[in-house]
Amino acid sequence: MKSGFVSVVGRANVGKSTLMEKILGEKISIISNKPQTTRDEIKIIYNDENSQIIFLDTPGIQTPRNKLQEHLLEVSEESLKDSDIVTFIVDNSLSIGRLDKMILKLLEKVNRPKVLLINKCDLLDEGEIDQIKKTYIGLNMFDYIIPISALNDENIDKYIEIIKEMLDEGPLYYPSDMITDKNERFIVSEIIREKALQSLNNEIPHGIFVRIDDFKKRENKNLYDIYATIIVERTTHKEIVIGKNGQKIKTIGMKARPEIETFMDSKINLKLWVKVEKDWRKKQKLVTRFGYK
Template sequence: MNNLKSGFVSIVGRSNVGKSTLLNRIIGEKISIISNKPQTTRFNLKLIYNSLDSQIIFVDTPGVQNPKNKLGEFMLKESKNSLKDVDLILYMVDSNLEIGELDNKIIDILEKINLPKICVINKIDTLNSEDLSKIILKYEDINLFDKIIPISASEGTNVYNLIDSIKSFLPFGPRYYSDDMITDLIERDIVAEIIREKTLNLLRDEIPHGINILIEKFSLRKYKPIIDIDAVICVEKKSHKGMVIGKNGSMILKIGKFARLDIEKFLDSKVNLKLFVKIDDDWRSKSFKVKEFGYFRK
């Protein structure tokens, strides 16, 4: 008899509620990039949790938002598509005491889907017990969720309880991926995301949303245990190019330094990282550019 619980779990919610922080905590590796800016996650990404009695395939999704361009339209479609062919939906909210417009939009979508749903209330480390009780009551009154679980993804509070609850909703089944896999992304895609994370965290608010990273070279050097990586930072405006480079190259050097440290840790290898900057005018509003940069559905 098969005693393994396995299945697919979609995690949805507004931008910045902590979806990627939670998944990195569960997986034990930093795969989903983290930033306090919206539009950090741009496409659906599978992260795989393995234990002796389970394999949970999480689908990390872009935060639901009102699209302002072709990239935004793609991201909203990705969020909706993540709700197909899964066994369970995690709807994640944060410590906000009010249910806002975007949350109501997500709830409307979830009401039409006949799947078990867990409401995960994140950032409880910022709440007192009275406010937490008020939030729990608000989501109980919606009468949509099979369970409501408060957690702190950053602190790790109650995360193991959440994992146990997820397992209780999953069917018995096979391992869909080998037990040494933690994501369906290839290494060069993760490297591109690490570089993009550094631009999100180091640059001014209006610039990072228009940034895309292209990996042009990714190769192990002959006779030396060094990986050579050439990456292009694509920006939408000439003025943005100057800001990415910085005075006397100071900003691009900083982006490269922090990115290289994380990439070396991820690849467990010395890395020679070279960064270049290229202007691609207003690419987020052009369907063909959004597709060319890899944001499309096959």
């Protein structure tokens, strides 16, 4: 049995969560066209007949500007220490940008085998892929460099096979039918947050937290009552989330409901509210209270 932990790091919006979804075949991590959507280390558990790979999907690394972002950077750095293999994902940029250089400095301190994935290779020609590969080969840091397209499922199987080759024999860390370490309440809150991010303008890019207030299955019915509060940082943001005549929050609920029902394999009664916690991302007490410890 091959088994072990693989941290997945990269700057925001390079496709980490999309890669995890393709590997797992299930949607666990939040996926949005807005960067900095993943806020927790989410263990994605891949099982097959002769291996168990636990991927540590981490928040996108960036220069922290508030208490929440400081927490996210700590989560990503800790995952590097906890892993057997490090996967660094970059996109189709032809040069190494400022944040990628910052991540590379972190990786220099980590004595682990490393794999580089060049994502979005479907947007590159062969010459451009070779150019990016040569740039990173020159760093003498990576054991493997693999061009992939997470969106188009290109070279994902090759990546999995290489990880299995690199891992040592080990135990089954989790039951073979388990796909993540996160509970249902967490996944549901992430689905709601994703739909909110997708439905809102850039005026409220990241100051949203979804708190599950109640999560109960009705007796003798395949039906869950789920009550959740969308927390924002300003009164003006609350007005935007609610929308004219309540249309925006209604849209968020309508988009979230079918996806939650598919995930839960059950009908759901979803009720949403909006509350203001002024500048919560800057306040350590609130960041901690919301579970970012």
